[in-house]
Amino acid sequence: MTSPREPRLLDDLGRRVQRALQERTAAGPPPQTWERIRARAERETALTRNLRAFLRSMCVWLAVDTGFSLGVAAQRDMLGVWRDLSWVYGRHRSQLALELAF
C-alpha cells in the first residue's frame, strides 16, 4: 500500500469527496511527535527490562526455595517464569491456606 498507486478514475462526486478530505487533512503531524514516540518507546523498553529482571530474580528465589534446579530456572524465558510461578503457587496453595487459617 505504500508503493505509488495508479491514480483511480473518479466520477464527479468522488473527485469532490477526495478534494474535501484532502483539504481537511492537508496539515501533517506536529514535528515533535517522533521525539515523543521515541521517549515513550525508551521508557517502555526500560520498564520491560526491569520487569524481566524482577521476574528472573523472583524465579531464582523461588527456585532455591522450592528446590528447583537453579540452572533450569535461569534458562527459562518469560513464559517459563510465569509457568514456574503459577506452579509454585499451585503447589503451596493448600499449605499457605492452612498457615493463614491458623
Next chain:
Amino acid sequence: MSTQHTDGWLIVRVREGDLDALGELYERHKLAVYRTALAITRDERAAEDILQDVFLRVHAYAASIDETRPLAPWLYRVTVNLAYSWTKRVKYLFYSLHDTLDRWVSPPQHHPEAATDERERRQGLQQAIDALPLGHRIVIVLYYLEGLSLKEIAYVMDIPEGTVKSRLHYARESLRGALLERERRLVPEVAYDFT
C-alpha cells in the same frame, strides 16, 4: 537514511531494539496514519495521539508482525481501530455538546450569493461526510483519501468485501442526497407573480 530498506527489514531491526529503524518506518508512514486518523476523528490532538500509539504498537508488537507481508495494511488496521474507539468514546460526550453550542452561537444562515463558491460547497460536503455513520465514513476515507481497494478496506476493517461495497454505495448515495438538498436550499427561490 538509506531508502532501499524494506519495511520487513526495518521490522526485524525494531524487534532487535533499533529505535532508528522505528524512526525510519515512522517517516515513511506517518502521513498516511495521521491523515487517516484525522479524517476519521476530525481532531488534530486525537490524530497525533493515535499516531503515537500506532508506532508504539509497532515497537511493542514487532515480534508478532509478519515481516514478509506489507506493513501498511497492518498500520491502517490499527489506526482505524484506535480512531474508531476514540470517536465512539467522545461522540456523546463532546460532539453533542459542541453541536448544541454551535446552534446557539451561530444559527444557520444561507447566503444565496455564496452558492456558487467552491469553498462553500466543499465545506458543505465535509459536513455531509461528518454526518455519515462512522462505519460508512471510514470506508469513504479509506477509499477516496487513501486510495485503498475494496479488498484492502475489507482487511483493514475486518468485514466482508460485500459489506464494504454496500457501505460505499450507501455513503455515496447519502452524500449525493445531502449535496442536492444543500444546493436546493441555497438557490434563491423565485416568486412568480402571474397577476
